[in-house]
Every structure is written in C-alpha cells, then in structure tokens.
Amino acid sequence: MNTSHYPVQVEHQVPERHTLAVIVDNEPGVLARIAGMFSGRGYNIESLTVSETEHEAHLSRLTIVTTGTALVVEQIKAQLGRLVVVHRVVDLTDQGDAVERELVLVKVVGKGDARVEAMRLAAAFGARTLDATLTSFVYELTGATEEVERFIKVMTSVGLVEVSRTGIAAMARGPEAM
C-alpha cells in the first residue's frame, strides 16, 4: 500500500482507447499547445492527425487516439477544452462506433519468388501500386488500423524496407455532423 502524502495512483479502472476529434483555430503553435499539454500532463498519444479542414474559417481538425482510464480520458477532454484555441472536443468512441481509417505507404524490395508473392499479397489486400522498379514496389493501402497492421506484417516477410503511416482520420457514423 502506498502511503504517500501526494495522491497515490489509483488504477482501479482498465485503460480504454478513445478517439477524439478536436476542432481548433488554425494558427501557428496550435499543434505545440496540444502536444505540449499531452506531454506536460503525462497523457498518451497513440496517433495524431492534423490538417486544415475549413480554409475560410481557419479551422483545423485533429484526430487524436489516446488511452487512459475513464477518469483520465475525461480529464484529457477537459484539459483540451481549456486551451483557448480549442473550439470543440468530441469523443467519437463515446458516441459509438466511429469510422476510422488510416493510410499507409510501404516499400518492398526483392526479386524472384518474394517479388511475386509481394504482388499477390498486395492484390489480396487491395493495395494500390504507386511506384514500381525492377527490384521494388511502393504500395498504398487505406484501412482500419488492424488491417494496416496485418498488411505491414505480411509484407515484412517479402522484403518490406520502409513504412510511412498517416495516423487515423475518424468520423462518427450516421447523418449527424459534429
């Protein structure tokens, strides 16, 4: 038992994975504010995707995947809400089954059987071929995180040399807009 005068870590709850959509002013330093808040308060970022979504209104949308207990996730949302540049925070996981996709580029290098197998596997996953040389391919795949993970895993055995991933873009299902 911890008998500190400082609050002890109370981990009665299991960590959960949450996907948050955050609408922010698109201005210099906004990503540093968000990322700094996470690192400063010891929260996890599993994935972070950011881009301007409404050019005229100077708004950007961040999709942040984080893990924490229910209390920690509530605190993350509240701390995001405190930042002056943040317009809205929506917990897509709380809202139900959101659509989540990410894009991956993989480069495979090989000859002979491995090369043929790489082509077959890419076709089986529905990956697009973006570049080909006599000894290499660059494939593009868009899918849920698990699918991307599986693709990377199988390509590893047929000559994968490089991976680039975007992180997750997510949206709630149904007719409601956020």
Next chain:
Amino acid sequence: MAETMTGAEMVIRTLQDQGVEHIFGYPGGAVLPIYDALFHQEKVKHILVRHEQGAVHSAEGYARSTGKVGVVLVTSGPGATNAITGLTDALMDSIPLVCITGQVPTHLIGSDAFQECDTVGITRHCTKHNYLVKNVADLPRILHEAFHIARSGRPGPVVVDIPKDVQFAAGDYLRPVTNEHRAYRPQIKGDLSRIKAAVELMASARRPVFYTGGGVINSGPEASALLRELVRLTGFPITSTLMGLGAFPASDPQWLGMLGMHGTYEANMAMHDCDVMINIGARFDDRITGRLDAFSPGSRKIHVDIDPSSINKNVKVDIGIVGDCAHVLEDMVRIWRTSGIRADKEALGGWNRQIERWRGRNCLAYRPSADVIKPQYALQRLQELTKDRKTFITTEVGQHQMWAAQFMKFEEPNRWMTSGGLGTMGYGLPAAIGVQMAHRDALVIDVAGEASILMNMQEMSTAVQYRLPVKIFILNNEYMGMVRQWQELLHGGRYSESYSEALPDFVKLAEAYGGVGIRCSDPARLDDAIMEMIDTPRPVIFDCIVDKAENCFPMIPSGKAHNEMILGDAAVDIGSVIDEEGKMLV
C-alpha cells in the same frame, strides 16, 4: 474611428483604455519603443522593479488585492526568462496578469539573435494563453483579448510577445467593441438542475461542511458576501484553503480555521467525518486532501468550479457544477430561501457539539516562553496590534507562511496574498510592493523568513524609490524552517544545507537600502517594537529573532489521513510518526 499610431503607442493606448493605472517592469533593448511611448504620457504609471521576477510578483499582489488585472512589461531574452517563476506562480494561483514582453525583430526570430529566446515556446506551459504578434494590424485585437482572457473564466497570466519591428510599425488602432472570442467562452452560470440537486443534498445533511477556496476571492467581493449569506442561512461550519482565507470572517463562530496539511484539528476532523462536503472554488489540492484513499471517506461531495478540468481531477465528486462562484452562490441562496428548505437542526446541533469538542483540543497551542520569542507569539502580537487597521498581509514560503495563515485573522477578502500552488520563496516582498502601490494608506506587512526574504531582497530598493512604507516582518530562526522541520521528521535530524550561515545584519541592510531596521529578541519588548514598526512611515525591515527549534503544528504527516494529524504536544516524539514509505514522498 481608427487612429493611426505605432505598435508601441498601441500598447500604451490599450493600457489606458483598459483602465490600467500602474504597471511593473524593467526596460531593455527589445522594449525601448514601448518605454518611449510610456515617456510621452502620464496616465499609466510605471514602477521600476529591480528584477523581472519581482515585477511579476508585484503585479500579482496588485491584482490579488484589487481584483484588477496586473500588468508587467519586460524585455526579450533574460527579461522574459526571469519572469517565468512569477508567471507560473500566477498560473497556479489563478491570478489575472498581462505580461508584455519585447522580442527581437521578426526577421531575426530563430537566428539566435542577441537577447533572443523562444518566449511563446517557453511560456506556453506557464500561461493561460500567449501570443507572438507578427503583424501590427493584429496588435490592438490581441492586446484587448489578452486582458479579456486574463480576467475572465478561471483567471490567469497571459503573455503578449511583441517583436521590436512591430513596436515601430504604424497601424490603425481601434478598441474592439466586443470581447466575444471565436473559441473561448467560459461558463459563468451553473446548471440550475444540478444546483437544485446540490441544495437538496445540503438540506439532507447531518454533518455538513463548507470547504471554500481561492475561487471565491477571484469571483469578487460579491461572491464573499453571498458565501457569508449562504453559510449563515444554512448554519453549516466552514473551512477554507490557504488561498481562500478572508472570504469568510475568521471571527465568526461558524469558522473552523484553515484546513489541510497545517490546518486546524477541527477543520480537518470535520472534513474527514462529514457526510456532505460543499467545495466552492477549491481544487482538492494534495496539501488539502492528504492520503487520497482515506480522504473524507463517508461524504457525498458537491464541487463548484469555473474550470471544468478541476472537477473529478483529483477527487471524484457526486455533484459537479461548472460556473462562477458568485453566480452559483446566488442561485443556491435563492433556491434555499424560496423552496422553504430547512437544515436538520437537531443533527446540526450534535455535529456542532462534536466540532466544539475538537475545537477544545486547542490545536494551535504552543509552549510560551519569557526568554525567547516564539514565532507563534510574534504573530499573535502582530495580529493583535494591527487588527483595527486596514491591514494587508503577504508572505514568503515556509513555516512563517503557515503560522501566518494560522494566527493572522482575516475578516475581508483580498487582504491576504501568498504563494499557494507554486510555493515561491521570494514572493512576499514584491507582492507587498504591488499591494502598497494600490493601497497607499494601508498597512502592508510581508511576513517573511530570513531565508525567503533574501530571494528577492533587491526589491527593498523599489520600495524605497517609490516611498512605499511596506513592513518586512522577518521571523528569523536562522534556518530554512520548513526544510529543517522535514529533515527532523524524515531524515533523522540531519540538517543538510538548511542552516542560514552568514546572514546579513538585517538592520544595517535596511539602512543601506535607505529604509529603517528594527531588531527584537525579547518577548517583553516585542509590542513596543511592533508599534515602532507600524508607526514608521517608511519601509521597515523588522528582524524578529525567534526560537530556532520551533516546529509548525498541527501537521498531517506524509502518508496519513486527516484524522491522523499530529498536534504540538506530540512534538517530542514526532520522528516516529511517519513510516518509511511516507518518508519517500513528502
């Protein structure tokens, strides 16, 4: 109509339009245009400090004692980095500040230019918000927005970093007609259904306690008035955090004294045994809760806070109400009055009798002495001899701070300035200067320790320059007392580096600065010496030589709960009170 002027002139005009009368600062290369604009006007008075940390603490004292936004003006690089401690202090204690920093010209940003630092990068974590202004056209909006953000919602420090070329550039100045912000909209009114539920819970309470904090002070004098009304209406006992002292009068019979690590026995026992806790504007800080898993185990908790992130951060509560204290208190008072709710008088009677028994322990008692001045005695006499005056107390950080919180009795809000969250030694003297600047005729006393005071001693020079008759009341025990107390408790009495060797002669030091020095080591002569200090219309350093071995009690030792606090009588054997694990984590 927009007027054309330089960026530097816009800064001064904004200060005038915001009603700013005093700013605290220190010039340097990157703010010279603003200092030049300052030179050409008389409305805004500048107080030249001796170190930028002092400027920020002075502005904090000014803000805390007036309810206005404190304003700081410093240069780039070292000017900005010296301000960091003060900004962090203001963030932790929710003090409204606007700090204007100079910056190297925009074309040199990132080139490691002379006196360049990444001010917005460095201050991002110690401000409520910050700006780097790259275009003079944005400057009027940003400056006014900075004031709005600093004072509204949960107040805090805002930095506006202005490159020197932007200060020289000409542009149109127009005061924005509205404070409406694109994204920032603090919630002021509390949710009425939750407030009703809270009032019903309060009415059903058998052992209730109000636990209030600095949020009540920040909400303004009307919040303190409403708190007094609600407390008297309900008949509930009330305690407060260090930051909340003065919101409720200490002379009132319902007052339990401060709670927490060095709070009173009755306040902490009431917190532990209550069945309904009403937290208004406090944040369940670890110095308050002690051991979290043993914190007030049998109570249902109501929490009113303007910052949604404060609710359920440290302690899970039953009813969280996001809103400004004054607004929520107003609703609570109205609902209590109009719904014909009555507190359970019989249960309250029993609860009050229990509280009286706890009070009977006389937890602040100490062994008096005729030979040496006990620090508690010094503060009791200071309290007694200043109580009929308009007195403001600031403190440094350490034992003297806790004793001041225990023995000085505050009847009004905004009279008590102390560094609570950050615990900044060196806060008290510059804060006192800020207070005295705003209240020229008041008695302003910095209760200090001989170690803390040396951290911003240079500000004595500021006090002398502006004829600010602040009183520095040093409880001189030649030790960093709180460090020594913990070393006694936790480290076997090995007083590693906590003895203040080679102290200056404080009387001569006062005289060297152009002030007045008084020394007293005799309890019998103390009253006369204090009166001499009060009657001296100049800055005074009072070197009060006190008992070197005295410890600050009561105390909740590390790793213990509220109902396991140790009292002064146990002082002989306090080394055994904390277990090994607790020693790791004070």
